[in-house]
Amino acid sequence: MKRLLVLLALFTSAAFAWEQRPPLPTQACAVHNPYGFAQSARPAQPICREAYFVAYDAPVKIPVYVAYTLSPPNALGCFPRTNAFVADQSLGGTGARPDDYAGTGYDKGHAAPDGDLSWSQIVEYESFLMTNMYPQHGSLNRGMWKLLETSVRGWAVQLNQPFTIYVGALYGNGDERIGNGVIVPHGYYKIVINNTTKEIAGWRFPHTKPYVNLGNDLTKYRAMISAIQSESGVQFKFPAGAKEVTPGTEWPVNYGALTQAKRAKCGANVTE
DSSP states (O other): OHHHHHHHHHHHHHHTOOOOOOOBOGGGGGGGSTTOOOEESSOOEEEEOSSOEEEEETTTTEEEEEEEEEOTGGGGOOOOOOOOOBOOGGGTTOSOOGGGGTTSSEEEEESSOGGGSTTSHHHHHHTTBGGGEEEEEHHIIIIIHHHHHHHHHHHHHHHTOOEEEEEEEEOOTTOOEETTTEEOOSEEEEEEEETTTOEEEEEEEEOOSSOOOOOSOGGGGBOOHHHHHHHHTEEOOOOTTOEEOOTTOOOOOOHHHHHHHHHHHHOTTOOO
């Protein structure tokens, strides 16, 4: 049995082996930061990928924040999820590894979600780089966090408008560490910009123990963007004339229609 498990592990690793591309020049990620790069109080290493930008906090091995721009065509990508989690080779072995999460009870939670990056095989693989991951309770990662991710895709598709998204963590002294020094944030946030209407909205989610299900009402976790920036120590850039959406009046989304559109494009057996 032990030999079988070892062989299965080796097969699984080989099945999703892929050749990592080096990061792009930082300026190539201007598309994901169309209003300018944010200013962070923490030193942050820029890592530019084709589909997203990471401001990486090397000492604690998580992103300060991740930024990406989602276009309507890319919101309905058809490449299946691979779960090809892998350390980011560009850090020379100093970054987080998948085994840092082993036995901790935490999910490897995407910052830029796989569902938004499934429009290219290599981009889908790059969504699983550990520099795009946060430790998250499953009840958040597979609950309210996933609901907001799905909502963003629905907004892009159903409004036929591009969105820029900032994803980040709230963390500091006293927060738990796992593995080889990966910090576990006590909160997470997401800021969404409608690039056509200049409307903006922010959400903040708690992440403490003991953890409870947050339900399915996203309006309960709306937060003023000024408060998110103050708590995170990151000053994000926004379009001139940006208008903050009043909680409860966010963009509409039809989840059933989104699923149907995905199946119509990608096939009936596609999964999120």
